[in-house]
Amino acid sequence: MLSLRAGRLGRNILFIAAILFFGVPIIWLLLAPTKSLNQLDFNFPLSFGSFGQIGIAANNLFGYGGGLIWTWMLNSVWYTVLSVVLALVTSVPAGYALAKLPFRGSNTILFVTLVTMIVPAAALILPLYLEMSAVGLTNTPWSVILPLTFYPFGVYMIYLFTINSIPSSIIEAARLDGASEFGIMMRIFLPLARPAVVMIAFFAIVGSWNSFFLPFIMLTSQNLATLQTGLQILVSSTGAIGGGNLSNIPIRAPEVALAAIISILPILLVFIFAQRYLAAGQSAGAEKG
Amino acid sequence: MTTSNSGVRRRLRRTSGWGFVAPYLVLLVAFGVAPALYGLYQAFIVTSVVGPSTFSLTQNFSDVLTDYRLPGASLNVLLYLLAWLPALLVIVFGLALAIDAKRTKFAALTRFVTYVPGAVTGAAAALLWLFMFSPQVSPIGGFLRLFTDKSGSFLSDQTFPIVLSVMGIAAGAGGWIVVLYGALTAIPKDVLESATLDGANAWHLVWHIKLPLIRSYVAFILIVSIAQGFQVFVEPTVISAGAPGQVSRTWSINQLVYSYATDNSNYGRAAALAILLLIVCVALAVFIIRKTKFYSIGDR
Structure with missing residues (x-):
């Protein structure tokens, strides 16, 4: 009994420490747009400025280029949606088949998948650009969307989930009932694998939404830029971080902080939505036999 | 079912696998x-100062390996790995196991906050971490001031691996906690229940049931x-962009790769160094796969 209580106390202390460590930077970021540049430098770091200041920062940010940030947001949304759907449609069946329908060469595909995951991005980006330019797709949305549909992490996670948590006996039983392999995947595997699919969907959304080098290299037109590349260009062209902003474009630290909050908000909403499904995985064990 | 019939089924299964x-x-x-193969090919193309490019199997690799900046960058990356990797693993496994041990609201909140x-x-x-590590404006300024030098700056060669580790952990731990927690929740309940009935306590469950069952995730x-650590790029770039002059722009190996490509337009050398980096990472991956018998799990 005593050890149980000690265990709970230890756990709660651990949680509080983690929330402080991971949460303080975020609280600072949430408070930053409420302050002017001057207040950011001289007020207590975790103090609240004023709501009026948020309005000023928002006006400056959304006013840039006649509301260019809305275009960037819209671009980010549809590039992400399309690439994530294609990534899931290709990676989930692949991960499942590599685990449960092995064929000659399937272990090689798994190993190559793992290797492509750890290839330095620096080695891939220029060849990718040349590839896209050879088929005439650079500076089109496809040059960003297509490479993002390649999702080795998703394949690996589904593979690991399947070998660890989907008993072969369920699949065997469905086969004896005369179900087709495609039918087994759709009606038996997918419902059981929902937590894993939701998880890789979430990471795919984050990966696409936050991808930076790919759109940065591929897209030259400002109207095709994503939120991430647009903001980066905005920040570096105004010197808003780590230097004096000598331009008369009013983008400074508070505006950048506001832009940061806007760019992570969709991810946090998706996380909160996905959170319900991430832990639903009790069915796999319960249905064996 | 006849033998020939099951043979057809097996062939069908292999085809649908494909x-x-x-x-x-x-x-x-x-x-x-x-x-990746094109990158490999590029590593053999030598950019000359004058005249056309030439083909050489070894030139770029030997140029890169004798670059005076490489030993320093390698040492930096090793120090970073030593500081970051053990801390990351302890935090990720500690928190994921603690969150899984009792799935309370507080645990769910912790998981969310660690991800943000x-x-x-x-x-x-860049903005966030520059403010975090500038003693004058940081919420943890009081703590940072314990380590500042005479000029009032916190960043120095000694503190840099620590600063990067903190950034790397804050940015990277949450994702792995989600992955590991997902793996832990997929462990069948009856396995844990029967172990508890046999008298296993929480620690026994972790060491003898949970960790062995998720060892393929551990290897992954x-x-x-390890690959991310060897290829550390974003964190030192962010800090050096915000604090010009205090930190070298080629602090890590991967930054050196980018410097070849962007400052010198020497893609051959960039590719050669990237491939050397990859070889180290793949060698370590193969070692881990062997040690954990990664692929044999599917056979049970």
């Missing part, structure tokens, strides 16, 4: 293998994390 993997295979070749810093990238991350996290 069919399920085929669309992914196209993407793997187009956006994974082909660019990882969602901040690019320009936003190790392989990817």
